[in-house]
Amino acid sequence: MTTITFEGPIRGGGAPPCAVLRCSAAAEWVAALATRATGRTETLLCGAHKAQVDGGTPWRWDSAERVFLVGPDRLTAGPTPVDDYRFNVQVGDIDSAVGPAPVVLKLTAGRDEVPAVMMSRETAAALGRALLDIGEPGWRTQR
Ligand SMILES: [Zn+2]
Structure with missing residues (x-):
């Protein structure tokens, strides 16, 4: 779970662009992202994208691509x-x-349902065994 808080608005001109993919608007807000695993990261958002996040639009931070x-x-x-x-x-x-x-494996991401995946029963069984193998050590299957 990632929490987001905003600081700003950024005053003055010359702000770098918004960090949303393909958005070239000037940043108006510093968005502080915090997770228990990775700590705090800061990025920049324009006014329109901050308003979307405030309005409940689902979002995600790609830390690899920033x-x-x-x-x-x-x-x-x-x-x-x-x-x-x-x-x-x-x-x-x-x-x-x-x-x-x-x-059929149906996955849910936030409020959205991701396109379902269809597989044979053999593939589903192998997937189930693989998921058990990466679970808690006490749940590992014996080989
Ligand atoms: Zn933007």
């Missing part, structure tokens, strides 16, 4: 952080390249 992502860019640039998931087994007549009764 770019602020909102809107569709939040889900398409780099890995998408997932908050929740659900496995469903498709039943009935499904014309699928992944065999009968494929498994």
